[in-house]
Amino acid sequence: MSILTVFDILGTIAFAISGALAAMNKRLDIFGVLILAFVTAVGGGTLRDVLIGYTPVAWMRNYTTITVILGSYLVVLFAKPYLKHLKKPLFYFDSFGLGAFTITGIAQGMAFGLHPGLCVALGTMTGAFGGVIRDILINEIPHVFRKEIYATACIIGGVVFFLLLSLNVERHYAEVAAAVAVVVVRIVAIRYHLYLPKIYDRDQV
Amino acid sequence: MSILTVFDILGTIAFAISGALAAMNKRLDIFGVLILAFVTAVGGGTLRDVLIGYTPVAWMRNYTTITVILGSYLVVLFAKPYLKHLKKPLFYFDSFGLGAFTITGIAQGMAFGLHPGLCVALGTMTGAFGGVIRDILINEIPHVFRKEIYATACIIGGVVFFLLLSLNVERHYAEVAAAVAVVVVRIVAIRYHLYLPKIYDRDQV
Amino acid sequence: MSILTVFDILGTIAFAISGALAAMNKRLDIFGVLILAFVTAVGGGTLRDVLIGYTPVAWMRNYTTITVILGSYLVVLFAKPYLKHLKKPLFYFDSFGLGAFTITGIAQGMAFGLHPGLCVALGTMTGAFGGVIRDILINEIPHVFRKEIYATACIIGGVVFFLLLSLNVERHYAEVAAAVAVVVVRIVAIRYHLYLPKIYDRDQV
Numbered sequence: 001m002s003i004l005t006v007f008d009i010l011g012t013i014a015f016a017i018s019g020a021l022a023a024m025n026k027r028l029d030i031f032g033v034l035i036l037a038f039v040t041a042v043g044g045g046t047l048r049d050v051l052i053g054y055t056p057v058a059w060m061r062n063y064t065t066i067t068v069i070l071g072s073y074l075v076v077l078f079a080k081p082y083l084k085h086l087k088k089p090l091f092y093f094d095s096f097g098l099g100a101f102t103i104t105g106i107a108q109g110m111a112f113g114l115h116p117g118l119c120v121a122l123g124t125m126t127g128a129f130g131g132v133i134r135d136i137l138i139n140e141i142p143h144v145f146r147k148e149i150y151a152t153a154c155i156i157g158g159v160v161f162f163l164l165l166s167l168n169v170e171r172h173y174a175e176v177a178a179a180v181a182v183v184v185v186r187i188v189a190i191r192y193h194l195y196l197p198k199i200y201d202r203d204q205v
Numbered sequence: 206m207s208i209l210t211v212f213d214i215l216g217t218i219a220f221a222i223s224g225a226l227a228a229m230n231k232r233l234d235i236f237g238v239l240i241l242a243f244v245t246a247v248g249g250g251t252l253r254d255v256l257i258g259y260t261p262v263a264w265m266r267n268y269t270t271i272t273v274i275l276g277s278y279l280v281v282l283f284a285k286p287y288l289k290h291l292k293k294p295l296f297y298f299d300s301f302g303l304g305a306f307t308i309t310g311i312a313q314g315m316a317f318g319l320h321p322g323l324c325v326a327l328g329t330m331t332g333a334f335g336g337v338i339r340d341i342l343i344n345e346i347p348h349v350f351r352k353e354i355y356a357t358a359c360i361i362g363g364v365v366f367f368l369l370l371s372l373n374v375e376r377h378y379a380e381v382a383a384a385v386a387v388v389v390v391r392i393v394a395i396r397y398h399l400y401l402p403k404i405y406d407r408d409q410v
Numbered sequence: 411m412s413i414l415t416v417f418d419i420l421g422t423i424a425f426a427i428s429g430a431l432a433a434m435n436k437r438l439d440i441f442g443v444l445i446l447a448f449v450t451a452v453g454g455g456t457l458r459d460v461l462i463g464y465t466p467v468a469w470m471r472n473y474t475t476i477t478v479i480l481g482s483y484l485v486v487l488f489a490k491p492y493l494k495h496l497k498k499p500l501f502y503f504d505s506f507g508l509g510a511f512t513i514t515g516i517a518q519g520m521a522f523g524l525h526p527g528l529c530v531a532l533g534t535m536t537g538a539f540g541g542v543i544r545d546i547l548i549n550e551i552p553h554v555f556r557k558e559i560y561a562t563a564c565i566i567g568g569v570v571f572f573l574l575l576s577l578n579v580e581r582h583y584a585e586v587a588a589a590v591a592v593v594v595v596r597i598v599a600i601r602y603h604l605y606l607p608k609i610y611d612r613d614q615v
Contacts, residue, residue, distance in 0.1 A: 015504055023350070029401035031357060032350025046256065051456065053465025054260025060323055080404060132547075137337075139346045141549045145433070145442025152441060194437035199487060228555070236562060236605035237555025258461025263529055282609060313489065342542075345549045 002172075004100050007179060009068055011097010014090050015041040016072035017083065019134045026138045030077065036134055037073045041065070043130035046103050048122050052112050097184045099179030101127040102154040106161060107175070120158030127154040127182070149189030152196060157182035207377075209305050212384060216275055219295050220246040221277035222288065224339045230345045235282065241339055245351045246270070248335035252329050254312050257317050296332045296360010304384030305358040307330040312380070323410060325363030332359040332387070352393030357401060362387035414510050414584075417589060419478055421507010424500050425451040426482035427493065429544045436548045440487065446544055447483045451475070453540035458532050462522050505596045509589030511537040512564040516571060517585070522608050530568030537592070538565040559599030562606060567592035 020038025049057040105126030109119030161178035224245025310331030314324030365385035429450025515536030519529030571588035
């Protein structure tokens with residue numbers, strides 16, 4: 001089992017748990033919690049697949065993903081009080097997942113022969129847009145558009161990947177290095193409270 | 206005309222009216238009301254078709270659906286005050302529609318050779334996600350994630366369907382029985398005020 | 411370069427700027443601003459392509475669109491204060507874009523052999539639904555469902571187009587005339603404060 005597969009599974013767990021917890025905080029019922037867990041984990045990849053025309057979308061072909069999400073859902077349902085103590089590991093799982101999802105999205109774009117810029121966009125979508133859909137469903141402005149370095153980590157990872165490829169690094173190594181780059185950027189950003197700038201003034205155009 | 210077709214048409218009427226009324230209550234203009242009627246009636250099936258790759262999506266191939274929606278829209282525009290007196294029939298139409306839409310979604314999944322679990326998911330999506338899209342468009346947390354037994358009825362109907370198939374019940378009978386199961390679960394749940402549990406505490410993780 | 415291409419580019423600029431400004435007014439960071447610029451410009455066409463099954467969707471095949479959006483984004487980032495003085499030209503660009511996008515949507519529907527009514531629906535979607543997705547992402551009820559003659563202009567343009575075709579007007583002339591009709595309806599509606607009616611009362615059904 002490749003390290004990227006491990007990252008992918010850890011990320012799916014972290015994303016599903018993040019969706020389930022967001023749903024619980026909004027007082028959704030246990031069906032709503034299930035859907036939010038699901039959508040947060042597979043939403044980004046699903047959007048990607050729909051836009052490029054890879055249907056049925058990936059999660060319908062991958063029972064591992066579905067099983068991991070259902071398992072994470074049950075853990076949240078029955079062990080929510082203990083999750084408080086797992087904030088740190090869950091943050092790391094989330095970062096690993098962000099790296100793995102970015103690579104999956106890029107690989108999917110390459111399989112469809114798309115321009116590297118589009119591949120990076122698809123990688124970012126895969127990593128960051130499950131959370132966007134989660135936030136829309138609970139009626140909030142998506143977190144990733146306002147706070148924290150998140151999508152930016154995906155973009156940097158994507159650039160690292162294509163840079164390494166252009167330097168004739170073997171593809172598998174470039175993938176692992178790019179995923180690690182995503183993880184490192186994400187962790188450094190959180191550690192040092194780095195944010196993207198905002199531009200606005202009082203007078204709205 | 207099969208009884209499922211009748212259920213489907215009654216459901217389309219009820220769903221379109223529910224979308225139109227939700228739009229009016231939010232002070233949308235008559236274009237917004239039209240779009241909400243449309244999206245509530247066909248949104249679930251459209252999401253299903255897009256995810257499995259059945260395009261152009263079903264409502265573009267079925268003028269009956271479009272005609273029924275436009276008719277329901279005109280009824281709401283010109284006879285809204287009378288709809289107050291039709292709450293009960295509209296509730297039953299909605300339940301019949303939920304049953305029919307669930308079966309349509311399951312059948313679509315089977316036609317694409319998907320796993321029974323995925324077929325049940327697609328049936329639930331077809332029945333319940335038009336309302337989800339309606340609620341997102343009027344800026345509310347989807348009702349089906351918070352209140353009432355709704356999606357749960359679809360899931361139970363789907364399980365009934367595959368149980369009957371596994372007992373060698375002929376497919377058409379299994380479909381009608383499953384649709385009836387959805388309707389019965391929905392009506393019983395409303396009658397006895399049954400809800401799905403919620404799990405939360407004051408301390409957010 | 412056809413006049414419709416010019417309209418299309420001006421519209422893409424106006425739509426991207428409208429998305430970017432909406433994002434800034436909601437205090438999104440510069441990644442959020444980029445995504446909103448993008449989604450507002452290509453969201454309608456993307457929805458259209460996904461529903462009819464034209465994938466990868468149009469903007470993945472058209473680097474002009476992507477370049478124009480990125481350019482508009484940079485202009486907003488670095489020259490936002492000056493945009494105040496450009497309200498009027500941006501309104502005209504937006505109207506030209508609405509016309510061009512409507513025609514593109516109709517043409518796409520015709521290429522898929524769809525019924526004229528569906529083609530008009532796709533044209534309206536292409537013109538008006540980028541703004542719908544923009545508003546959902548910033549957590550507002552879509553503007554086009556509540557205010558101003560906007561989608562209605564697309565519908566009227568679509569009807570003009572098929573009327574002219576049925577009178578044996580050459581297709582290219584019909585397209586330009588229909589786009590101009592959209593622009594004129596839009597400008598007249600704003601000039602004379604025309605709105606679609608709303609229907610509601612205090613007693614909600």
